Amino acid sequence: MSCPCNWRKSSYSGGAEATNCVEVAALTTCIGIRDSKDPGRGTLTVPHSAFTALLGALKVTPLASAEASPM
Secondary structure, three states, X not given: OOOOXXXXXXXXXXXXXOOOOEEEEEOOOOEEEEEOOOOOOOOEEEOHHHHHHHHHHHHXXXXXXXOOOOO
């Protein structure tokens, strides 16, 4: 997604040197989500209400770390 968006890196990503993180941008009608390592590869967009629900669910039940639950 090529736009003059204000992309923000997740505060849980470990700072500017972290390599496993996402960026989000508030767009007019939705929220954009992309991989900070490869921002040109693609963007996932979801409605504001869905993103708000996701954040609320994560605050109640945090995801397990990748080391604790390998794929």
